[in-house]
Amino acid sequence: MKTLITCTIALGALVAEGRIVNVAEHGIVPGQDGTYALNSLIKSIENEPGVTLSFPKGDYEFHAENALEMHRAVANHDNGLKRMVFPLFNHRNITIEGNGSMFMMHGRVVPFTIERVEGITLRNFSIDWAQSFHAELKCIERDVEKKAAVFELDEKRYPHKIKNGQLLFDRMGQEDPIGSNMVWDPETRAPIYDTDRYALNSWKPIKVSKPGKNRIKIEGGFKKEPPPVGTILVAHGVHPTSRLCPAIHVTNSKDLKIENVVVHDAGGMGLIVERTENITLDGMKVTSTEERIVSTRADATHYIGCKGLIKVENCVFEHMLDDAINVHGAYVPVAEYLGNKELLCNISHFQQWGLTFGEPGDKVCLMSRLTVLPLFETTIEDIRILNEHRFVLTLKEVPEVMPNVPLSVENLTWYPDLVFRKNIVRENRARSILVTTKGKVLIEDNHLSSQMHGILIEGDNNKWYESGAVEDVVIRNNEFVNIGFACDNRYPLLASPLFNDTQHMGEGRYHRNIKFIDNTIRSFNGHMVEARSCEGLTISGNKMVFSTDYPAIEEGEAIKLDYCSNVSIVKNDAEGFAPLRITQTVDTESVTIKKNTGFQAAEGMKAAKN
Amino acid sequence: MKTLITCTIALGALVAEGRIVNVAEHGIVPGQDGTYALNSLIKSIENEPGVTLSFPKGDYEFHAENALEMHRAVANHDNGLKRMVFPLFNHRNITIEGNGSMFMMHGRVVPFTIERVEGITLRNFSIDWAQSFHAELKCIERDVEKKAAVFELDEKRYPHKIKNGQLLFDRMGQEDPIGSNMVWDPETRAPIYDTDRYALNSWKPIKVSKPGKNRIKIEGGFKKEPPPVGTILVAHGVHPTSRLCPAIHVTNSKDLKIENVVVHDAGGMGLIVERTENITLDGMKVTSTEERIVSTRADATHYIGCKGLIKVENCVFEHMLDDAINVHGAYVPVAEYLGNKELLCNISHFQQWGLTFGEPGDKVCLMSRLTVLPLFETTIEDIRILNEHRFVLTLKEVPEVMPNVPLSVENLTWYPDLVFRKNIVRENRARSILVTTKGKVLIEDNHLSSQMHGILIEGDNNKWYESGAVEDVVIRNNEFVNIGFACDNRYPLLASPLFNDTQHMGEGRYHRNIKFIDNTIRSFNGHMVEARSCEGLTISGNKMVFSTDYPAIEEGEAIKLDYCSNVSIVKNDAEGFAPLRITQTVDTESVTIKKNTGFQAAEGMKAAKN
Numbered sequence A, B: 001m002k003t004l005i006t007c008t009i010a011l012g013a014l015v016a017e018g019r020i021v022n023v024a025e026h027g028i029v030p031g032q033d034g035t036y037a038l039n040s041l042i043k044s045i046e047n048e049p050g051v052t053l054s055f056p057k058g059d060y061e062f063h064a065e066n067a068l069e070m071h072r073a074v075a076n077h078d079n080g081l082k083r084m085v086f087p088l089f090n091h092r093n094i095t096i097e098g099n100g101s102m103f104m105m106h107g108r109v110v111p112f113t114i115e116r117v118e119g120i121t122l123r124n125f126s127i128d129w130a131q132s133f134h135a136e137l138k139c140i141e142r143d144v145e146k147k148a149a150v151f152e153l154d155e156k157r158y159p160h161k162i163k164n165g166q167l168l169f170d171r172m173g174q175e176d177p178i179g180s181n182m183v184w185d186p187e188t189r190a191p192i193y194d195t196d197r198y199a200l201n202s203w204k205p206i207k208v209s210k211p212g213k214n215r216i217k218i219e220g221g222f223k224k225e226p227p228p229v230g231t232i233l234v235a236h237g238v239h240p241t242s243r244l245c246p247a248i249h250v251t252n253s254k255d256l257k258i259e260n261v262v263v264h265d266a267g268g269m270g271l272i273v274e275r276t277e278n279i280t281l282d283g284m285k286v287t288s289t290e291e292r293i294v295s296t297r298a299d300a301t302h303y304i305g306c307k308g309l310i311k312v313e314n315c316v317f318e319h320m321l322d323d324a325i326n327v328h329g330a331y332v333p334v335a336e337y338l339g340n341k342e343l344l345c346n347i348s349h350f351q352q353w354g355l356t357f358g359e360p361g362d363k364v365c366l367m368s369r370l371t372v373l374p375l376f377e378t379t380i381e382d383i384r385i386l387n388e389h390r391f392v393l394t395l396k397e398v399p400e401v402m403p404n405v406p407l408s409v410e411n412l413t414w415y416p417d418l419v420f421r422k423n424i425v426r427e428n429r430a431r432s433i434l435v436t437t438k439g440k441v442l443i444e445d446n447h448l449s450s451q452m453h454g455i456l457i458e459g460d461n462n463k464w465y466e467s468g469a470v471e472d473v474v475i476r477n478n479e480f481v482n483i484g485f486a487c488d489n490r491y492p493l494l495a496s497p498l499f500n501d502t503q504h505m506g507e508g509r510y511h512r513n514i515k516f517i518d519n520t521i522r523s524f525n526g527h528m529v530e531a532r533s534c535e536g537l538t539i540s541g542n543k544m545v546f547s548t549d550y551p552a553i554e555e556g557e558a559i560k561l562d563y564c565s566n567v568s569i570v571k572n573d574a575e576g577f578a579p580l581r582i583t584q585t586v587d588t589e590s591v592t593i594k595k596n597t598g599f600q601a602a603e604g605m606k607a608a609k610n
Helices: A002-017 A035-044 A603-609 B002-017 B035-044 B603-609
Strands: A020-022 A052-054 A059-063 A068-072 A080-089 A092-106 A109-115 A118-129 A135-143 A148-152 A160-163 A166-171 A174-177 A181-185 A207-212 A215-219 A232-235 A248-251 A254-263 A271-274 A277-282 A301-304 A307-313 A316-318 A325-330 A332-339 A342-346 A363-368 A374-385 A390-395 A407-411 A417-421 A424-426 A433-435 A440-444 A447-449 A455-457 A472-476 A479-481 A493-495 A511-517 A520-523 A529-532 A534-540 A543-546 A559-562 A565-570 A573-575 A580-584 A589-594 A599-601 B020-022 B052-054 B059-063 B068-072 B080-089 B092-106 B110-115 B118-129 B135-143 B148-152 B160-163 B166-171 B174-177 B181-185 B207-212 B215-219 B232-235 B248-251 B254-263 B271-274 B277-282 B301-304 B307-313 B316-318 B325-330 B332-339 B342-346 B363-368 B374-385 B390-395 B407-411 B417-421 B424-426 B433-435 B440-444 B447-449 B455-457 B472-476 B479-481 B493-495 B511-517 B520-523 B529-532 B534-540 B543-546 B559-562 B565-570 B573-575 B580-584 B589-594 B599-601
Touching: A035 A059, A035 A080, A059 A109, A080 A092, A092 A109, A109 A118, A160 A207, A248 A254, A254 A271, A325 A407, A342 A407, A417 A433, A433 A440, A493 A511, A511 A529, A529 A534, A580 A603, B035 B059, B035 B080, B080 B092, B092 B110, B110 B118, B160 B207, B248 B254, B254 B271, B325 B407, B342 B407, B417 B433, B433 B440, B493 B511, B511 B529, B529 B534, B580 B603
Parallel strands: A020 A052, A052 A092, A059 A092, A080 A109, A092 A118, A109 A248, A118 A254, A248 A271, A254 A277, A271 A301, A277 A307, A301 A325, A307 A417, A316 A424, A325 A433, A417 A440, A424 A447, A433 A455, A440 A472, A447 A479, A455 A493, A472 A511, A479 A520, A493 A529, A511 A534, A520 A543, A529 A559, A534 A565, A543 A573, A559 A580, A565 A589, A580 A599, B020 B052, B052 B092, B059 B092, B080 B110, B092 B118, B110 B248, B118 B254, B248 B271, B254 B277, B271 B301, B277 B307, B301 B325, B307 B417, B316 B424, B325 B433, B417 B440, B424 B447, B433 B455, B440 B472, B447 B479, B455 B493, B472 B511, B479 B520, B493 B529, B511 B534, B520 B543, B529 B559, B534 B565, B543 B573, B559 B580, B565 B589, B580 B599
Antiparallel strands: A068 A080, A135 A148, A135 A232, A148 A215, A160 A166, A166 A174, A181 A232, A207 A215, A332 A342, A332 A407, A342 A390, A363 A374, A363 A407, A374 A390, B068 B080, B135 B148, B135 B232, B148 B215, B160 B166, B166 B174, B181 B232, B207 B215, B332 B342, B332 B407, B342 B390, B363 B374, B363 B407, B374 B390
């Protein structure tokens, strides 16, 4: 009865939006493979705007065998042939209403592919896989001296074999080696404190044997010591076969809404969005299940080259093997100036291969790859894709003399605003939030508890090639809890471009106008903000509270400024710590430090600026 | 001067056909990477019929970096992203006139991709790669007892490293293991006699070390003994990374001519043609260079699901690692009858994944997978591709009761006639000719000298899924020389479907009307014809001459009949052998044996039929 009522209400609420299609009438019913029928149904409504596909509440099964397939480039994933369960191309105002259903995937499929769609709502369902993309090995015995450990490894849930002394997981048609791995704590359901200590070094030889049913013994390879007994070693494979299947992939679309959608697993990210305008997430949840400690193989959500507003509210992101959110653009190196205003460009990070960098009419900036600072702004006249790595950009204008430095291009049109509010991020590997966009950013009222940085405002033109020096960021009223329990040097906020040895600071600062205000920081390490190459940084009204949840660390500064200017550090309050240090480099200018409690500025700073 | 004259004549002869474009005027000149300019030029003439792209004689270079790329399914190759040097799509009456030029490829590219083209001539050029797709290791020392050998391996031509005791070739962006391998004889420039003796067993562990510059030592793994000193071990990698780059790929096209084109290497076949009507090869040559003993990684030429006439004349095919020619269709297993005249079909051989099985209007046959015999003929109403493995076929009619046996489908519309005349096939691995087509086949005036069978008329519905029981084959006036120097049981002609254990003969015979007449066979093993499940077989006027080129083998029959009927063995002549035996199974019917010299029919046969 309850199912029927829920269903009726949901359907009732949608009538105004267009035709409601009950998928059961098209042969899509719980308990049997619905992929073929669903593919057919989706194709049949391609040209009909306003359709709601309504799934009566139930457990639906989607298998890979008969799924529509295409070669797909997916940013931050491994490109290749993808089988698709919901292949949504060119639809207008479509709603997928799950009514609380479970969509269970079988095999290497991408549940949602959304391309050139305007107006789409995904609502009220959960996504999971019958077989996971990672394996969880519970340590049941260890020998610290011999660097050996015995693990419990369920042969049914994680089918595997040993070949040439290598542990290989038989994972949906692939033989996946251990590859990336880390140790989790079943008590906290998060990565264990100082997890890197227990990881298997990918380049060290190990010996794997099978001492019994559901048992695996690993000798050698652990970085410092084998994982403590009772902890979980999570193994998640290698590139280019470990990030093939995001849960939801959106590209070249507009007006995406995701409401009350739960993602339990993914062979990649929960949500990856490229070149899309206006995205709203409300009540999305990325989380593991009772049976597994880890959820997605990579970020919960990730956005590259979007515009309009990204609004993320009331979400929970936990148990991922990477960040909760990353918003950025792409720096693409210029390989050669061909003359005729044509730039031969070379996408440099392998997980951006195949990216739509821009389209005619987009505003772009020519940058120095050495300083990562802008040189010249113009517009794309034409773009011609050569292959996944390279494209030729025809520009409206070029500088009279082409600068004699390594160049990159950046798309200025496709930067979004971001509102990230009332979300919970916790118990994941890596950071809570990464953001580099020229749009307005508001991060407020969140609970953030990640094992690396809380918020990382980076931008780099050498490693990930993630672009977007920020111009207006407000971070306020958030609760940061135990940030940095990976245990090396991490901050609730780190704002700094990432430079390599050949790159250096230029004339101007990279980031601008960052406000870090009224946040509460429960901290075992006394860290608050590290900033580099920032112009205009306000750190005020924040409260630091000492946490005993992890071993106290007394290293590094609470606030650390490097080549910053116009910095205001006012009315911050620290309790329970030895006075927290504030330092700056000599090229940092105009720092105001006042009315703080529990902080101690370095000698020169106090004299000069306080 | 000579260059200019050649060029003028060639250009002059073409004037009537349309516009002649000198590629030099578009920036494509010898000695520098011409890929980008050529891709652009080809695109620019897509809608202009009758163009000749004329390359002034020279050595042209084509690099992978800026080449146009697409995901491509290529029959009998490994599918994937392909970079293309000549991406010819939708062109009409186009000629590529090389004027004797060399087209040198750098990296993993497909030199020619021809799709939906009507009227195309490739003429007067050679294709080679700066780095080969295989490696040649010269044995300079061996220890038979220890199963060890030292090889000379040029580090520049075949860059390599040893990792975990494995030899890995650094081959155009891939790390290729030894994989498939065989030993060649520098004296004959062909596979060595009984080559399999010396091969490395793929599943046996080997130890590889580097005793000095340009030296590789391999211990263990050789099947019977290490290769003799002075011979060449050819190593050519593993699926799915060893057949990525055919030299010429043609699909869905019409009226293809290849004249005086030389292919020296390919990461796959020299020419692979799918679903194309009318193909003429005149003076094509597949051969190695002075520097290498082996030419293409796979067949010289291969045709799947074509129609019209395939005419191959005056060609030389040598030094390949597989057959000179293979003409066939595809059997595709039916996975499930979906009702509504819809068959869910499942392409079963991995190298046919992505094949265009048929299009609406094609006549198809429903077959028993057990007997490989036809059950029901009808027409394709619709075809819907799901993924590279599967498609749904809607048929015009289906049997009233769907037969209760495993089913396959075969496309009856797309079978070509074949004329294979005045060609030389020699010094290659495998067979000279494979042909299974329902069209008329004429094989005459050829010199055939391969180390497995000379002509294989097979058809199988379980391994390669190559379809096409023949109906009219004439093989006459050919010279077969030393066929079968692989040394196990091979024949100048083997006509027999390939069955597995679950398959069996049905009511009718599989092949029909094969004439093997007036051929000369220089033979060290006394083999002529083996036939199974053939109705109507004429073996007459053939001459067997004893050859001392390889060790004489006294095993097996000269003519061997199994489940054949209406066989005529007349006026064949054998010289220099002990009388050559003719045998038949008890289910063979209506055999006429007369006027043969040097042959001896088995007891029962002589009494009954001679």
